[in-house]
Amino acid sequence: QVQLAESGGGLVQAGGSLRLSCPASGRTFSTYAMGWFRQAPGKEREFVAAINWSGDIIYYQESVKGRFTISRDNAKNTLYLQMNSLKPEDTAVYYCAARASIASSVNRDEYRYWGQGTQVTVSS
Numbered sequence: 001q002v003q004l005a006e007s008g009g010g011l012v013q014a015g016g017s018l019r020l021s022c023p024a025s026g027r028t029f030s031t032y033a034m035g036w037f038r039q040a041p042g043k044e045r046e047f048v049a050a051i052n053w054s055g056d057i058i059y060y061q062e063s064v065k066g067r068f069t070i071s072r073d074n075a076k077n078t079l080y081l082q083m084n085s086l087k088p089e090d091t092a093v094y095y096c097a098a099r100a101s102i103a104s105s106v107n108r109d110e111y112r113y114w115g116q117g118t119q120v121t122v123s124s
Contacts, residue, residue, distance in 0.1 A: 002026050002098045002113045009094060009118030016086050016122070022079040022096035022115055030074040033104040035111055036081045038092035038120075045095065045108055049081060053102035061106075063089075086122045093117040 003025040012018055020036070035050040049070035050059045058070055069082040079096050097111035105111070 002029070002032060004096050004098060004113060004115035006094060006096050006115045006118040009120045011121045011123065012086055014087055014122055014124050017082070017084045018086065018120060020081040020083070020094055020096075020118060020120075022081075024077045024079070024098065026077070029077040031102060032113075033099040033101050034070075034072060034079045035097045035099065035104065035106075036070060036079075036094060037097060037108060037111075038090075038094045039117075040092040043092075047106045047108060048094070050104040050106055051079070052104040057104055059104060059106050083120070086120075088122045088124045090120060091122050092120060094120050 006022045008020040033052050036048040037045050038048050039045040048061050051070045055072050067085045071080045095117045096115045098113040099111045
């Protein structure tokens with residue numbers, strides 16, 4: 001089992017940056033593919049980025065390509081999301097998630113473990 005706890009959210013002006021972190025409990029972090037998802041008010045939770053166990057296979061939602069960077073440090077059991085050039089439409093609760101597989105996925109339903117979420121608000 002993996003326990004996840006996101007941090008790093010906050011209020012930022014459009015064009016600004018934030019870095020989300022998601023430390024994971026347990027000694028098997030490197031065997032899980034990881035993902036970031038987000039949920040805006042009144043909308044479904046949507047895929048943002050995913051990374052495989054070794055960090056060499058990465059997927060992004062089209063709207064964040066070139067602005068967001070997902071990465072992981074298996075030695076520190078931590079997942080990251082660097083968000084640059086933030087836009088008001090990026091405002092949402094951001095969740096990290098773990099998939100019981102070394103292969104990454106963009107499918108929300110394939111992730112078994114979820115954090116509690118961290119709020120990101122981008123003002124115009």
